[in-house]
Amino acid sequence: MTSEEMLGKTNRVNMLFDFYGSLLTDKQRTFLGFYFHDDYSLGEIAAEFDISRQAVYEHIKRxxxxxxxxxxxxxxxxxxxxxxxxxDRVEAIFAGDVAARQDELKELVRKLYNID
Known part of the structure; x- marks a missing residue:
């Protein structure tokens, strides 16, 4: 896996963690926090909790x-x-000529209401 792919995965997990982290077990939150937020290695986490690297890996994957x-x-x-x-698009429109973009603004507002 390239460093760019690793960064993308880390960002994805951190975003998911921000939204759903409170639904994880304490151990899952702790291990993910150490691994993705604090950049600990599997070995460092294993040493901290006196378990195997494989156990840490399994907890993180799960x-x-x-x-x-x-x-x-x-x-x-x-x-x-x-x-x-x-x-972001609304901000870009307001940075330009708003009057010329009224129809686009109306469409963006409609999209916001229909996301859920």
Whole structure:
């Protein structure tokens, strides 16, 4: 996996963690926090909790899958990203000629209402 792919995965897990982290077990939250937020290695986490690296890896993988399962069911991150894209476009419109973009603004407002 390239460093760009790793960064993308880390950002994805952190976003999912922000939305669904409170639904994880304490151990899952702790391990994910150490691994993705604090950049601890599997070995460092294993030493901290006196367990094997494989056990840490399994806890992290299970927690990642749980976060993805929540996202599949609830789609909170996807809806957040849709709202952000619309808000970014509205900001861009206001940076230009607003009067010429009234129809686009109306369409963006309609999209915001239909995200959920």
């Amino acid at each position: 927690a990642e899958q749980t976060l993805e399962d929540y996202e599949t069911k609830l789609q909170l991150v996807a809806k957040h990203e849709q709202r952000k894209a619309v808000a």
